[in-house]
Amino acid sequence: MKLTETLTDLANPTRFLALTARILPWLAAMTAILLAIGLYQSAMAPDDYQQGATVKIMFIHVPNAWLSMFVWSVMSVAALGTLVWRHPLADVAAKAAAPIGAAFTFLALVTGSLWGRPMWGTYWEWDARLTSVLILFLMYLGLMALWRAVEDPSRAARAAAVLTLVGAINIPIIKFSVDWWNTLHQPASVIRMGGSTLDKAFLWPLLVMAIAFSLLFVTLHLAAMRNEILRRRVRNLQMMQASRVAFTSEAGAGPKEIGAA
Amino acid sequence: MSLGPYTSFIVTSYALVAAVVLWLIVWIIADYRRQQARLKEIEASGVTRRSGRSAADIR
Numbered sequence: 567m568k569l570t571e572t573l574t575d576l577a578n579p580t581r582f583l584a585l586t587a588r589i590l591p592w593l594a595a596m597t598a599i600l601l602a603i604g605l606y607q608s609a610m611a612p613d614d615y616q617q618g619a620t621v622k623i624m625f626i627h628v629p630n631a632w633l634s635m636f637v638w639s640v641m642s643v644a645a646l647g648t649l650v651w652r653h654p655l656a657d658v659a660a661k662a663a664a665p666i667g668a669a670f671t672f673l674a675l676v677t678g679s680l681w682g683r684p685m686w687g688t689y690w691e692w693d694a695r696l697t698s699v700l701i702l703f704l705m706y707l708g709l710m711a712l713w714r715a716v717e718d719p720s721r722a723a724r725a726a727a728v729l730t731l732v733g734a735i736n737i738p739i740i741k742f743s744v745d746w747w748n749t750l751h752q753p754a755s756v757i758r759m760g761g762s763t764l765d766k767a768f769l770w771p772l773l774v775m776a777i778a779f780s781l782l783f784v785t786l787h788l789a790a791m792r793n794e795i796l797r798r799r800v801r802n803l804q805m806m807q808a809s810r811v812a813f814t815s816e817a818g819a820g821p822k823e824i825g826a827a
Numbered sequence: 828m829s830l831g832p833y834t835s836f837i838v839t840s841y842a843l844v845a846a847v848v849l850w851l852i853v854w855i856i857a858d859y860r861r862q863q864a865r866l867k868e869i870e871a872s873g874v875t876r877r878s879g880r881s882a883a884d885i886r
Contacts, residue, residue, distance in 0.1 A: 580880075619830040623840045630844070669847050677840045684833040782848065789855045796862035799876070800869065807874045 577654050579795045586788045593785040600778035607771035614768070623681040625771050628756070629779035631674040634702060635737050637667030637783065641709075642734040645727035655791070657723035658798075660730060661713055662790035666783060668706035675699060686750055694743035695751035698736060705733045719798060 604625070614621035641663050647656025678696070679689045690696065709726055716722035744753045755763045762769055830837050870881060 613831070618833065619837060620833045622830070622837050626840060626844045666851060669851055673844050673847055676843055680836045680840045680843075684836055786851055786855060789859065793855060793858045793862055796859070796866060800862055800865045803866065803869045803874050803876070807869060807872065810874065 579654065579658075582655060583792055583795060586792050590785065590788060590792075593781060593788070597778060597781040597785050600774060600781060604771060604775035604778045607774055611771050612767055617685060620681060620684050621768065623677055624768070625775045627674060627677040627681055628772055629776045630670045630677060631699070632776060633779055633783055634667060634671035634674045634699065635740055636780070637663050637670060638702065638706075638730070638734065638737055640787075641667065641730050642737075645730040648723050648727040649731075655795075657719065657727070658791050658794045659787070660723075660726060662794045663787055664706055664710050664713070666786050666790065668703065668710065670779075670783070671699065671703040671706055675703060682750075691750045693749040693751060694747040695740065695749050698740045698743050702733075702736055702740060705729075705736065709733075719801070 608622055608625040611622065611625070613619050641660045644656045644660035644663070647653040648660065675696075678699075682691070683689045709729060712726050712729060713722050716725060741754075743749060744751055756769070756772065764772065866881075875881075
């Protein structure tokens with residue numbers, strides 16, 4: 567009951583803006599503190615017996631890879647909110663998350679590539695994991711292009727929501743690609759049946775960095791949602807302004823003869 | 828702290844992540860300021876919301 571009331575309250579963009587204004591500074595501060603701790607722990611982590619110091623790339627590659635999938639999952643829930651519950655902020659949430667998700671996916675691909683060159687001997691391999699993440703990145707770009715191409719936000723919202731839900735099929739494919747196919751990419755070593763195979767010296771910095779990046783996403787997402795709400799207010803006021811100008815010029819021109827050539 | 832023979836790969840990875848995250852932060856802040864400025868500009872021309880509240884007011 568309480569959760570339903572909170573969600574109903576948040577459906578009001580004005581209340582949402584007031585809430586974000588209050589919590590954004592705290593979220594930003596917590597993100598900065600956790601990032602600083604995570605970076606310090608990553609710098610102090612020992613070298614891996616096989617990979618040497620390149621294991622440090624893991625502390626930024628893995629959080630970005632996790633978030634690339636998590637952000638699409640958030641957008642999929644938002645897509646359901648748009649299509650099923652018609653929540654006023656669902657489309658705002660999805661649209662605001664897309665560029666952030668694209669940035670995390672881009673970073674996962676590039677840091678993975680920079681880690682792969684010294685460890686695998688190649689920057690890129692068309693294996694199932696790498697290719698499915700590349701497809702995810704292209705889907706983010708496609709969604710962003712769709713939102714830009716359709717001028718009416720409500721029409722764009724429905725089309726984007728359908729595309730997002732169709733694209734969600736790629737998330738389990740990415741997650742299980744290393745189990746289903748023979749890939750160059752290593753199988754899951756943190757979130758797996760039987761517990762993590764990572765030593766605690768690597769696991770703790772990785773978890774701190776993962777929480778820090780997740781908080782970074784929440785902070786950026788709320789700020790981007792606030793921008794999107796303001797952008798829609800600008801659009802509404804511009805339409806009111808345009809209709810007022812049209813009405814004034816029409817009234818100034820005086821009554822027109824119907825059927826005049 | 829020595830990073831061994833692959834220093835360039837490690838440093839490039841961290842530098843790239845820092846650059847993209849900073850770009851995201853700057854882009855979002857700049858977008859917020861741009862929208863606020865546009866709202867104030869439109870309201871200054873006499874167009875206001877039906878509620879009478881300022882559209883740029885987020886408190």
